[in-house]
Amino acid sequence: MIPKLLDVRGIELDAQTRCEHYHGPTDIIAIKMKCCGVYYACKDCHEALAGHAVEVWPESEWEQKAILCGACGAELTIRQYMQCESCCPSCRESFNPGCRSHYYFYFDTKQPAKTQR
Numbered sequence: 001m002i003p004k005l006l007d008v009r010g011i012e013l014d015a016q017t018r019c020e021h022y023h024g025p026t027d028i029i030a031i032k033m034k035c036c037g038v039y040y041a042c043k044d045c046h047e048a049l050a051g052h053a054v055e056v057w058p059e060s061e062w063e064q065k066a067i068l069c070g071a072c073g074a075e076l077t078i079r080q081y082m083q084c085e086s087c088c089p090s091c092r093e094s095f096n097p098g099c100r101s102h103y104y105f106y107f108d109t110k111q112p113a114k115t116q117r
Helices: 043-049 078-083 097-106
Strands: 029-032 065-069 075-077
Touching: 043 097, 065 078, 075 078
Parallel strands: none
Antiparallel strands: 029 065, 065 075
């Protein structure tokens, strides 16, 4: 049984928060956007649907619950997510380890700006 998830927005969203842009087997997280407090499947879905730019979460707010596991519905703090080694601490489902390379889109990681995907 799939848990009832919080309101998550995205394009071609499935029951585990995969979207048109990220739809591999481990693409099962949604991120609450700092700018609007709404969960989106990814920055590209936010860009297409929200009508405003993404704001990054400052490190001083990484204790906020802003990550949603699409498998079990658990909400993680940003810090928990960054330290979970690509595995949900609640249900043990795997998250896409490649998402680490996109942290700077969502979290102030002090990385230099990169070209968007």
